Amino acid sequence: MRLLFSLVRKRLGAFSLALFLSILTLAAGIGLLGVSGWFLTGAALAGAAGATFELFAPSALVRGFSFLRIGARYGERITGHAATLSLLSDLRAAVFGRLIPLVPLKGVSSRTGDFVARLTSDIEQLDLVLLQALLPLMTALAGAGGLALLLALTLPEALPIGLAGFAATALAVPLVLVATGRAVGTATVKASADLRIAALDGMDGHLDLAALGALASGEKRFSEAAAVLRQAKLAEARRIALGPALAQLGAGLTMAGTLWLGLAAVEEGRLAGPVLAGILLAILALFEVTGPILRGAARLGSALAAGRRVEALVSAAPSVRDPVAPARLPGVGTLEIETVGYAYDNGRAVLADVSLTAGPGERIALIGTSGSGKSTLLSLIMRLDDVTSGAIRYGGIDIRDATLADLRAHIALLTQDAPVFIGTVRDNLRIGSPFADDATLHAALGNARLDAFVRSLPNGLDTWLGEAGATLSAGQARRLCLARTLLSPARVILLDEPTAGLDAETETEFLGDLLTAAEGRTLILATHAAVDRAAVERVLRLERGRLVPA
Template sequence: MKALLKFRPLFANRAKGLLLALALSLVTLAAGVALLGTSGWFITAAALTTLGVSFNLFVPSSLVRGFSFIRILARYGEKLVGHDATLRLLADIRGWLFGRLFPRIPLADRSLRHGDLVSRLTADVDALDTAFLVAIGPIAAAVVVGTVMTAVLAWLIPGAALVYGLCFALAALAVPALLVVSSRRAGTEVVQRAAATRMAVLDGIDGHADLVAFGILGTTQADFADKAGALAAARGRLASYATAASGSVQLLSGLALVSVLWAGLLAFDAGAIDGPVMIGLLLAVLGSFEATGAIVRSVAKLSTAMAAAERLSEVAEAPIAIADPARPMALPEDGAIAFADVTFCYGGNAPVLRDIDLAIAPGQRLAITGPSGSGKSSLLKLLLRLADPQSGRVTLGGVPLTALRQADLHAHIALLSQDSPVFNDSIRNNLLIGRADADDVALWAALDAAQIGAFVRSLPRGLDTVLGEMGRTVSTGQSRRLCLARTLVSNAPVLLLDEPTNGLDRAAELAFFETLKTATAGRTVVLVTHAEIPEGTVDAVVELRNGAVVR
C-alpha cells in the first residue's frame, strides 16, 4: 500500500475529474436504491388499494421513470468522466515514470531484463487504473449510501438499523480489506508470473530464427507453456479469494435483508409502519448491497495494483548510475578529447578497455577499427558518459567529463549508431529530435548535406511525409542518410558514428562515406567501423585489439 500511496500527488492532479466520477457514482447508486425502493412501495401500494378508492398513479410512476433516467445518465457520465480522468492519470504516470527513468539510463541494476522493463512500462502502469475505478471510488460511494440507508432505517424501523449497519460495514469495508490482505501474496504472484510470461514471449519473438536453427523451439514452447500454466494457477488462486469474499457479502446481504424483514414485520404489527413502505425499504436494502458486490468483484485487482506500484517504484527509485556533479564546470571552448590511462569493465567482469591513451584534436576525423568485442563501442559509450571508467579519465578540453553536466555534454556530442531508429512520424519530426528549435532552413541544409534533400523534395508532402514504422517506406540507405541528417541538425561540434554503414552493400557504403566526408566538414568525427574506409575519408586510423590500442 505504501508504494501505491507514492502516486498520490499524481492522483491529486486529477482530483477534479476523479471526484466528479465519484459524485456521479454516488448518484448512480442512490438512484438505483431509490428506484428499487419506490418501485416496491408503488407496486405494493397499488396492489393493496381497493377498487373503490382512487390511487394516484401519476406521481409514483413519474418517480420510477425519473430515477431510472437519472441512473442511466449518471452511469454514463460516471463511465465517461471516470475513464477520461483515469486515462489522463495513466498518461501522467507514464510521463512521471519516463522522467524518473531517463536519468537512470543505463540502469544501475543490469539484472533487469528488457522484457521485464517493457512489462513494467506497460502492463504495470495499466494496472494502476484499478486503484480508483474499481476500488477507491466504489468504496467511498458505498459508504455514503450505506450511512444514509442506516439513518433511514433508524428513523422508520429502528430495530433493523443496527444489524443492517453492521452487515453493510462488514460487506463494504471489512470483507474487501480482508480480501486485500489475504490476496496480497497471490496478487504479487500474478504480476510476477505475467511479467515472466511476457518476457518469454518477447524472447521467443526476438530469437525465433536462432531457436529454429538450433532445433530447440519445442523446448522454448514447453517453457512458455509452463510459465503460462503458472500464471493461470496464480490467477485461479486470486479468483478463489474473490469468490470466497463474494460469498461472504451475499451472506451478509441476506442477513441484513432478513433482519430488516423481521424488524419490519414487528413494526407493521405494531402499526408503526405501512406495508408498502416496509416493502420499499426491503428492496432499497437489497439495492444498497449492489455496491458491496461490485466492490468485492473488483477489489481483488487492488492487490495486483499494489504489486505493480511496487515494481514501478523499484524502477523509479533505482540508483542513478551516472550522476551530474554538484557544481558542474562550464563546457570548455577547446574541444580536444583525451583518454588518459583509461580502464573500463562492465559489472566487475574482465576489462573491455585497458590502459587506453588517446588524443583527438578539434576538427580531426578519427576512425577506430578492430574485431568485434575489442571495445570500440565501449569507447564511444565512455565519451558520451553513458558509463564511467574504473580508472583513468576522459577529458574534453582538459576538463574531466565527470565535471560537466550531462545535458551540456550531450549537446556538444551527437551519436549516429547502427541502431539509430527512424520513427513512425514525419520527416520533419524525425529531424527535430536532433534540435527541437531548428527551422525549415536548417532542416533542408542538413538533408542536403546528407545528400537526401532531393529525394525528400520529390515527395508529395516533403518534410511532412510520414515514414512509417522503422522507416519501412524508405530504403536502408535512405534511412541511414535521414539519421545522418538528424545528427547534423544538432549542430554538435563532435560526431560519434558507430558502424553507420552496417547493413549497406558496398556501393551504398562508398556513397555514404563520400557523403560523410563532405557533410561533416569542420566537425570532430570519431568513426567506429568494420568497413574498409576509402582513402581521404578520415585523417587517422586507430586499431583496437583485446581492449588495447595497437601501436
C-alpha cells in the same frame, strides 16, 4: 503508489466530479428501488382493500429517479474513465521520464521485455486502485451514511444489523480478499512479465533461433510461460468470481435480518408494510456498490504487486548525475581520454588504461573485433556511465563536472541501432534540432544524400514513415538517422558501427558521404568496415580493452 497519488492531485477535479456522480447514481438507485417497493406494495394493498391510492406522485418519482440514475451513471463512467486514462498517461510519462536517466550500461534490468511489461501491463493494473477500489469505497461510505439515516428514521432497531452487514460486505471481506490475494497477485504479475519477456526474446532472436535450429526450444519456453500465466490467471479468476457471490450473500443476510425486525414492527403497528418493502429494496440497491469493491479487492493483489514493480523502477537511483556546481564546456575543445578503465558491476573489465586525444576537426577511426570495447568507449564519452578509473575531458574540463545536457550539446552519438521513430520525416529530424526550419532540414538531408529522395515523396518532409521506418530501405533509414545527428549543434560526432547491416556497396557509399557530411567536426568512427586511411588522420585498434596503433 506514492507516485500514483501524487499524480492524482493533478486530476483531482475530474475524480471529484466522478465521485459526486457515483454517489448520485447510488442515491438515485436507492431512491428508485425504495420508492418502487413502497409504491407497488401500497398500490397492491390499496387495491385489495378497495381503497384509493395516489399514483401520480410516486410514478413521477420513479421516472425521475430512473432518468437521474441513467444520466448520473453515464456521466460517472465518462468522467471516471477519462480521468483514469489521463492519469495512466501521466503515469507512463512520469515512469518513462524516470527511466531516461537510468543508464543503458548499468540499468535496473537487462531484459527489454521486463521494461515493456512495467510500462504497459503493470501500469494498466493500477487503474483498479481508483476505478474498482477507491471510488466505489468512497461511494459506499456515503451510501452507508444514507442507510443509517433511513433506518434511524424508520426502523431504528435494524440499524446495527444494516450497518454491520454492509460494513462486513464492503469493508471486512474486501480486506480479507486483499490480504489473502497478495501471493496470487504477485504470481500473476510475474507470470505476465515472464510471458512478455519470452515473446519479445523470441521475436528479437527469431533469426538466430532459426539459424541454430532452436525454434522448438524457443516455442517450448513461450508455451511454458503461457501455461504458468494461465494457471495464475485461473487462480485470480476464482477469487474474482467470489465477489458477486459474497455481495449477494451480504445483501441477502442484511435484508433477512432487517425483514425479521421489520415484520415485528409491522405487527406492532409501528411501521407500515409498504414502507418495509421500500426499506428492503433500498438495502438491495445500496449493496449494488459492494460488487465492484469485492471484484476490485480480489484483483487488488495484482495491482499492488504491479505497483511495487513500478515503484522499484522509478525509485532506482541513476548512477550518472549532474554535479551540484557544474562547469560550462567551451564551444570548441580537444577531447582527451586519459588512462580510462571501465568494468561492469560483476567485475568484468572492459577497458584498461585507454588514452586518446582528438583535436578539433580531427578524424579518428577505431577498429576491433566485436566485444573489444569500441561501443563501451563511445558510451563513456557520452557519459552514459562513469569511468571506473581515469578521466575524460573536453576543453580541459572533466565531463563529470558538466551537466549532461551541456555535454550532449557538444557531443553527439549515432549508434548502430539508432531507430527511425513512427511519424513523419520532419518528426524524426526535429529530434536532433526541435526548432529547425525546412531549409535547415533539407540541408541536413542533402549532407546525408537523402534530400532528393525526400523531395520526391508525395508529402515531402511530412511523409509518414510507418513504424520503425517500414517504408524506408536499410540504407535510407541509416541516412535519415545520420541527417538527424548532423542537425545537432555538437562539434564532436561519435559513430558506432554506422554501416552495420548494410551491403558492401551501400556501406562504401555511406562511409564516403558520412566523412564529407561531418566536415569540420571532430569525428570518432568505430567500425568493422574497411576505412579509407586517406580520409582519416589516425586508425587505432582496440584489443582486449586496450588501444594500440593499427
